[in-house]
Amino acid sequence: xxxxxxxxxxxxxxxxxxxxxxxxxxxxxxxxxxxxxxxxxxxxxxxxxxxxxxxxxxxxxxxxxxxxxxxxxxxxxxxxxxxxxxxxxxxxxxxxxxxxxxxxxxxxxxxxxxxxxxxxxxxxxxxxxxxxxx
Amino acid sequence: xxxxxxxxxxxxxxxxxxxxxxxxxxxxxxxxxxxxxxxxxxxxxxxxxxxxxxxxxxxxxxxxxxxxxxxxxxxxxxxxxxxxxxxxxxxxxxxxxxxxxxxxxxxxxxxxxxxxxxxxxxxxxxxxxxxxxxxxxxxxxxxxxxxxxxxxxxxxxxxxxxxxxxxxxxxxxxxxxxxxxxxxxxxxxxxxxxxxxxxxxxxxxxxxxxxxxxxxxxxxxxxxxxxxxxxxxxxxxxxxxxxxxxxxxxxxxxxxxxxxxxxxxxxxxxxxxxxxxxxxxxxxxxxxxxxxxxxxxxxxxxxxxxxxxxxxxxxxxxxxxxxxxxxxxxxxxxxxxxxxxxxxxxxxxxxxxxxxxxxxxxxxxxxxxxxxxxxxxxxxxxxxxxxxxxx
Numbered sequence: 069x070x071x072x073x074x075x076x077x078x079x080x081x082x083x084x085x086x087x088x089x090x091x092x093x094x095x096x097x098x099x100x101x102x103x104x105x106x107x108x109x110x111x112x113x114x115x116x117x118x119x120x121x122x123x124x125x126x127x128x129x130x131x132x133x134x135x136x137x138x139x140x141x142x143x144x145x146x147x148x149x150x151x152x153x154x155x156x157x158x159x160x161x162x163x164x165x166x167x168x169x170x171x172x173x174x175x176x177x178x179x180x181x182x183x184x185x186x187x188x189x190x191x192x193x194x195x196x197x198x199x200x201x202x
Numbered sequence: 203x204x205x206x207x208x209x210x211x212x213x214x215x216x217x218x219x220x221x222x223x224x225x226x227x228x229x230x231x232x233x234x235x236x237x238x239x240x241x242x243x244x245x246x247x248x249x250x251x252x253x254x255x256x257x258x259x260x261x262x263x264x265x266x267x268x269x270x271x272x273x274x275x276x277x278x279x280x281x282x283x284x285x286x287x288x289x290x291x292x293x294x295x296x297x298x299x300x301x302x303x304x305x306x307x308x309x310x311x312x313x314x315x316x317x318x319x320x321x322x323x324x325x326x327x328x329x330x331x332x333x334x335x336x337x338x339x340x341x342x343x344x345x346x347x348x349x350x351x352x353x354x355x356x357x358x359x360x361x362x363x364x365x366x367x368x369x370x371x372x373x374x375x376x377x378x379x380x381x382x383x384x385x386x387x388x389x390x391x392x393x394x395x396x397x398x399x400x401x402x403x404x405x406x407x408x409x410x411x412x413x414x415x416x417x418x419x420x421x422x423x424x425x426x427x428x429x430x431x432x433x434x435x436x437x438x439x440x441x442x443x444x445x446x447x448x449x450x451x452x453x454x455x456x457x458x459x460x461x462x463x464x465x466x467x468x469x470x471x472x473x474x475x476x477x478x479x480x481x482x483x484x485x486x487x488x489x490x491x492x493x494x495x496x497x498x499x500x501x502x503x504x505x506x507x508x509x510x511x512x513x514x515x516x517x518x519x520x521x522x523x524x525x526x527x528x529x530x531x532x533x534x535x536x537x538x539x540x541x542x543x544x545x546x547x548x549x550x551x552x553x554x555x556x557x558x559x560x561x562x563x564x565x566x567x568x569x570x571x572x573x574x575x576x577x578x579x580x581x582x583x584x585x586x587x588x589x590x591x592x593x
Contacts, residue, residue: 076343078317078318078343081339082311085339086275086311088301089305092280092302092306095281
């Protein structure tokens with residue numbers, strides 16, 4: 069192969085990336101009221117922790133709700149907002165009709181996520197009211 | 203040869219076309235006697251996000267392949283999402299913004315240190331696909347050993363400076379089709395003078411299938427068009443449904459549209475009684491569906507290869523692709539195995555002709571099958587890699 073460039077400084081490259089990430093973290097616009105985290109897996113991890121600790125009837129209820137949530141998450145795994153955003157570029161880019169279709173899908177998915185958020189919130193409220201049970 | 207594939211996600215549970223291609227190609231090269239490793243992150247796939255380190259860090263094996271996983275940088279996605287939305291809306295990011303965007307797009311510092319330390323021990327590093335930090339950054343570390351398998355689409359990421367620089371510095375690039383290579387040449391003029399290799403992608407063809415089993419299992423007794431894949435707008439399924447509904451106004455044979463794959467089919471008109479969404483089906487059921495289908499429809503506008511039409515052709519099932527998609531149209535033209543309508547009216551015309559000319563349908567299917575056998579058998583692809591890419 070041709071055009072062999074000089075060896076780059078990997079630590080400098082990594083440092084640049086880390087600085088950019090740190091800068092991004094500090095640029096979040098409303099740190100006092102952060103956006104609710106939409107990462108389903110994080111929610112799953114938290115809820116799994118609840119369910120894992122729980123015993124008796126309350127634990128069973130949480131685990132049942134958890135299974136329900138897992139089913140729900142599996143249904144729209146392929147259509148999360150972030151994924152749709154990523155896939156949006158794979159529609160014929162930003163031309164009228166394709167873009168409108170993607171936006172409609174995003175809106176539909178956002179509605180689903182809001183619904184899921186509500187369910188998760190209700191579940192968290194339920195467990196909060198009964199700390200002894202978990 | 204000692205080879206390392208470098209990919210953002212890897213494993214049997216990593217969904218996505220590039221991920222499947224990476225794993226399959228790695229395995230077939232290992233089976234051909236190469237010493238193959240995969241250097242990847244702990245993230246599972248795009249659906250789960252790259253900041254969630256799903257797999258443990260460290261070394262495991264996947265058959266005869268060594269898999270080394272490295273943790274990705276943990277960070278919030280707020281800034282990424284804002285930049286991403288702007289990019290998808292057609293904004294041009296400033297150089298600083300673009301730098302930040304790719305810094306937030308799946309980076310694993312210890313992976314880069316590993317490349318730096320061990321690239322000298324490897325003969326070639328194969329990066330797939332083009333848009334993630336693992337490739338954008340990773341290819342900077344040992345450029346003389348790096349080979350790019352971009353899976354390039356005509357999309358906003360492809361029009362960034364980072365993508366342009368990536369292609370300009372890549373001395374060897376593996377494309378799936380001439381259309382993909384032409385796109386790279388159009389976006390990054392002069393980048394593909396000597397190092398471009400157009401070799402396609404391997405396709406499993408030795409699977410068994412049973413059309414009657416599929417018909418019986420799902421109680422389907424009329425001829426049907428098959429759609430196989432994700433059912434969201436990015437795949438242009440809406441277009442297919444609308445064109446099919448127009449076709450139904452004149453159809454006398456009770457032709458159905460059968461959809462398989464993930465996602466909900468929730469586009470207008472999809473509740474028509476001749477449209478059935480079977481949802482997820484097993485791999486075997488998918489192969490049986492290819493065998494049973496009258497024709498496979500691939501309406502997507504942006505594909506870098508389209509494995510699904512290859513799988514249908516391997517069962518001698520003809521394909522209808524979107525005439526506006528350069529990649530699938532190229533396959534249809536080169537193979538003679540499919541038709542490529544660009545409008546619903548043309549779609550109806552194609553279907554009507556296939557309905558009235560069963561010999562044409564059979565001839566298209568045979569031509570598609572020969573095309574897949576000739577160009578995309580794994581032995582041929584491995585040979586192409588050895589002769590044209592790895593040397």
